Amino acid sequence: MVDVISVDTARSAYAVEVRALAKSYGSVPAVVGVDLRIGHGAVVALLGPNGAGKTTTVEILEGYRRRDSGEVAVLGLDPGRQRAQLKPRIGIVLQSTGVDRYLTVAETISMYSGYYPHPRPVDDVIDLVGLTGKRNSRVVRLSGGQQRRLDVAIALAGDPELLFLDEPTTGFDPSARHEAWQVVRNLAELGKTVLLTTHYMDEAQHLADRVAIIAAGRIVAEGTPATLAGRDVARPHVRYRLPAATPPPTDLGGQPTPDGFVELAPRDLTQALHQLTGWAIEHGVTLDDLQIVRPSLEDVYLQLTGDPAAATVDATAPLTPGKPG
């Protein structure tokens, strides 16, 4: 592999910089050209369906797997060749977790702290993840949500600059998820750079400054949760329902939908609403369920990851919502 652009590892402006990353398992490609940049202090969510290449990408960045080709700089270091130097500076929360079940919370965190040159005080870490009340409980007695918080605590023990959270809330009940989210927000407040993978939209939306959608081994869209794939500039749709046997206004256009609505995507929203409501008042028609909708993050996600062809969609082009696909 020859790449003319070499990553300047010493003065990298990014906590993570990935170019043209590729990795196959045998003849099965897992990652086929991921490009990703994460600024210092950012919280970035890597969003994608199972098997999209999330974990492979993250584990290459963490140094667990070796890449086939591409350029990777994590905190200015190559995780493949400089793993020993990288380890003290990163924290890792793996998807499947394990800790010695017979140690207490405080003992476990102290043990891991001892591996690092500049650990964070143990009680500080325990407070940060909200396990103060469980400080002297054995790990075996913690609930699933508490064990996950302990995972984060262990990853924080060495006071890392960069944290990897691989599907931090998969399998959680809603209250445990909200607790975990609070912990991630605490990390962001500390100025840590966080790369989390998830397949939950709301998680990405709540936690991340930026979202990258990965499908079939490549990043298909990248941006803030609000503007991803042109969500913010996509034309809003107006939807309304008419009483039975009332024909819609002829001059507005619009298509009937399977759920009994009339839907239109007007060029001028204000004008269209004025026209519609004016018509309704004039004709004494009640407009049930009048809605103005933009594509949700989920719509964008489904469109981008739904079928293999979607992987080639120009991620910067505004999406046309409601289009079949």
Add this chain to the structure above:
Amino acid sequence: MALTLTQMRYVNKAFWRNPASAFFTFALPLMFLVIFTALLGAGQVLVGGRVVHLSTYYVAAMASFGLITACYNNIAISLTFQRDTGVLKRTNGTPLPAAAYFGARVLHALLVSVVLVALTAAFGKAAYHAEVPSGATLARFAVMLVIGAATFCALGFAITAVIPNADAAAPIVYASILPLLFLSGIFIPIGDNAPAWIHWTARVFPVKHFVDGLRAGFLGTTFHWSDVLVVAAWGLAGLLLAIRYFSWQPRT
């Protein structure tokens, strides 16, 4: 080194808080000693041209059995469990050097072994008037104990490479060690008059050499440095295999 010692303290804490590991390691050899001696203790066996009381014979045998369990079985089974539950992968993601992690396990197993052998010897002396090594015999005995513990730890690390998952750990470990324990006279006394093929088969593997070495301390039979060498060679082979094939991640 400090890191290894600190790590060992945590290994030790976890060991004693796990009732199953503490029970199997300590109670089983003593229980076996009581049972075997009650059943066969009055008999005698010819070892190295000397007539030995079976009660003394079993003290040496159960001390060896305890050490092998504490090192080989314990390490192989608990490491496979830790590998499958992701503890090893997590540890591998931290700056802790692999040598410190393994060193802590070996040191801990050695410590447990010393306590266990001492306990067995003390119990044997008190209950069965067994002979206990002293002086130069004790020094040679200690060398064999330390080399043996290190070897069985290394073999424990190595065997994890062929254990596919935690469920298979105990069966594979016992299937690999139990026949050797029998062939090496741990449970059923093998005297000079045992079939030749048993002697020859046992001679290939480290268990018999190790047991012979420990036995020399208890029974006053001749101590062969060649036994120490064979055991150490197996340990080295185990270490090399472990370095080459050991996996920090679940094998599935």
